[in-house]
Amino acid sequence: MNESIEDIEIQLLLDAVYRHYHYDFRHYARASIKRRLLQARQQWGYDSISEIQSAVLHDETILPQLLNFLTVQVSEMFRDPSYFRALREKVVPHLRTYPSLKVWVAGCSHGEELYSLAILFAEEGLAERTIFYATDINPAALRAAQAGVYPLDRIRLFTENHQLSGGHTSLSEHYTANYNRAVFDKSLRERTVFSDHSLVTDAAFGEMHLISCRNVLIYFDRELQDRVVGLFGESLARGGFLGIGSKESLRFSTHANLFSEFVREEKIYRRKLR
Amino acid sequence: MSVRAVVIGASAGGVQALSQMLPGLPVGFPVPVMVVVHIPPKKDNALVDLFARKCALPVKEAEDKEPLVPGTIYFAPPDYHLLVEADETLALSSDETINHSRPAIDVLFETAADAFGPALAAIILTGANHDGAQGLRAVCEAGGFGFVQDPATAEVATMPEAARVACPGARTMALEDLAPVLQAMIEG
Ligand SMILES: C[S@@+](CC[C@H](N)C(=O)[O-])C[C@H]1O[C@@H](n2cnc3c(N)ncnc32)[C@H](O)[C@@H]1O
Numbered sequence: 001m002n003e004s005i006e007d008i009e010i011q012l013l014l015d016a017v018y019r020h021y022h023y024d025f026r027h028y029a030r031a032s033i034k035r036r037l038l039q040a041r042q043q044w045g046y047d048s049i050s051e052i053q054s055a056v057l058h059d060e061t062i063l064p065q066l067l068n069f070l071t072v073q074v075s076e077m078f079r080d081p082s083y084f085r086a087l088r089e090k091v092v093p094h095l096r097t098y099p100s101l102k103v104w105v106a107g108c109s110h111g112e113e114l115y116s117l118a119i120l121f122a123e124e125g126l127a128e129r130t131i132f133y134a135t136d137i138n139p140a141a142l143r144a145a146q147a148g149v150y151p152l153d154r155i156r157l158f159t160e161n162h163q164l165s166g167g168h169t170s171l172s173e174h175y176t177a178n179y180n181r182a183v184f185d186k187s188l189r190e191r192t193v194f195s196d197h198s199l200v201t202d203a204a205f206g207e208m209h210l211i212s213c214r215n216v217l218i219y220f221d222r223e224l225q226d227r228v229v230g231l232f233g234e235s236l237a238r239g240g241f242l243g244i245g246s247k248e249s250l251r252f253s254t255h256a257n258l259f260s261e262f263v264r265e266e267k268i269y270r271r272k273l274r
Numbered sequence: 275m276s277v278r279a280v281v282i283g284a285s286a287g288g289v290q291a292l293s294q295m296l297p298g299l300p301v302g303f304p305v306p307v308m309v310v311v312h313i314p315p316k317k318d319n320a321l322v323d324l325f326a327r328k329c330a331l332p333v334k335e336a337e338d339k340e341p342l343v344p345g346t347i348y349f350a351p352p353d354y355h356l357l358v359e360a361d362e363t364l365a366l367s368s369d370e371t372i373n374h375s376r377p378a379i380d381v382l383f384e385t386a387a388d389a390f391g392p393a394l395a396a397i398i399l400t401g402a403n404h405d406g407a408q409g410l411r412a413v414c415e416a417g418g419f420g421f422v423q424d425p426a427t428a429e430v431a432t433m434p435e436a437a438r439v440a441c442p443g444a445r446t447m448a449l450e451d452l453a454p455v456l457q458a459m460i461e462g
Contacts, residue, residue: 007360029365031357031385036369074368215368218338218354225339247338247354247366 009049010034016053017070021063023137024200025070027224033070040069064140071138072219075112076154077171078161079214080246084120085166086266087210091241092124095209101130104208104235106199107216108134111145112158115174117212118188119162123169127191133206135197146194148184155182199228204235211236215245226253233258236271243268277419277460278393279305279342279358281386283379283409285312285401287429289321291449292399293328296347298453301330305460306342308356308364308386310377312401315353322349338366350377357385373405383409392417395456399423399449401433407440419459420444421452 010033011026018024025033037049046052056062078084095101103121105114114134121127136142150158159171175182197205199216211232217225232242233255242259244267250256259269284292288311299307311321319335326333329347336348336356341363350356354366355377365385372378383396383406396413398406400423414420422444425431438444447455 029357029359029367031359031365031388032355032367032369034388035357035381035384072367072369074370218366218368222339245368247351249337252339 006049010037013049013053016057020057022201027221028219029221032219036069040066067138068140073109073138073141075109076161077112077158078116078165079112081161081164083243083246083266084116086263086268087243088120088124088166090263091210091268092126095126098209099129101126102133102206102208103130104133104135104211106135106211106213108136108145109141111148113212113214114145114192115148115184115188119167119174122188123167130191132192134192134194137196137198139196142194142196146189148189150182152177152180152182199231200224204231206235207237208235208240209237210241212243214243217244217248222252226255229253230255233271238271238273240271241268242271276393277305277395279386279390280307280395280456281382282307282309282397282399283383283406284399285403285405285433287400290429291423292325294449295452296325297328297330299331300457303331303345303457305344307347308336308382309347310350310356310379310382312375313352315376319349319352336364336366338364340364350382355381357381358389360389362389373403375405379406380409384412387412387416387418390418394418395421395459397421397452398434398437400428400430402430403433404436406433407436410437410441410444414441414443422446424448
């Protein structure tokens, strides 16, 4: 079909955001970006996407709000419990053989995935020897991750998931309820480095033993997915593990040959030894 | 322009309605069919197996980034929205639920309307909520064909009624007529 005016405006907006702010959304899956930009336009009462472009270029305070539309902050603790169970039962035995461990939670959102792993590592006696890296491009999300505070009404789901993941502590041991909020223990993030890192524009920063990056790749187009899978390859120690979302796959990537399937149904891969 | 894709949305009572409708699409049906049914998030996708046994056409769960193939029925996976990209590939997202639903019919219909414009046929079946009404309107506004299951014959009439209100241009049809009409329209 012919490119609509809206599509042209979206491209121009993404170009502008990249050129002025170096946030690169140009290779994100377009249908989802478009829906979210149309939502933003409606919520802000603009008549066109071009008006968003003008606003974000001329007023720096708009950018954080726009980021909240361009990045999706949906997450839950121990989301897909069977994934965490597989990490616990199949990956942890390998991780135990290392004296020190590095774990990267890429696209950590508000921290749900990080705290899930931190609790799992504590339960498995690996916490003391592990450094976690929790990264995201959305500064507000990173701040929330660092705070580790969630509405109490989400805890029931988190608890259920945690049990199903094979957790052998009670989730309530890891947080303090405070009015309508659950505040997760500082000890869980003592050994975590939170930082702003973009999978699109930034480089590898260390040799990881485990990378968990769930439900981020689906937001990228194939070309960008490919870049990111390459980045994960560079960032993993040989024999290191990569976990992605349950509906994501390395199948389309030219770097797929760097990895072997480790737990196929849970989308856990292993960096080949050679 | 003739129809190049079909999208279907169903909620309460939907499995039964689809069981009557989808087996009516014959081998050689020349366009892809994408389906959103509201199902609880944690369940395995039993729908695919169920319909694979009943249908003449191949049935599969939609995968992220896969190109649409004519004559294939795609179901949205539980807990993911299903979207169509302009290059006629599928995409999944874990965006917020819409009207408490993920997958949401609106998301599929709106993005498919964008990708296929007037070459899309969209069908709203039985259900107890308002999902799909906006999506159907988007389809009709893009010049596509909207169909609504006759609320009188729907197990739950709320969803087709809401769709009719949002999109008065849509045709109301008895369930058993949908497959033959689609086929006639696509071949004609
Ligand atoms: C849907 S959330 C996934 C949260 C969590 N990983 C999970 O599966 O529950 C997607 C996250 O990816 C982040 N993100 C988007 N683009 C990114 C990029 N280029 N680099 C790093 N993170 C990114 C978003 O800010 C958001 O926090």
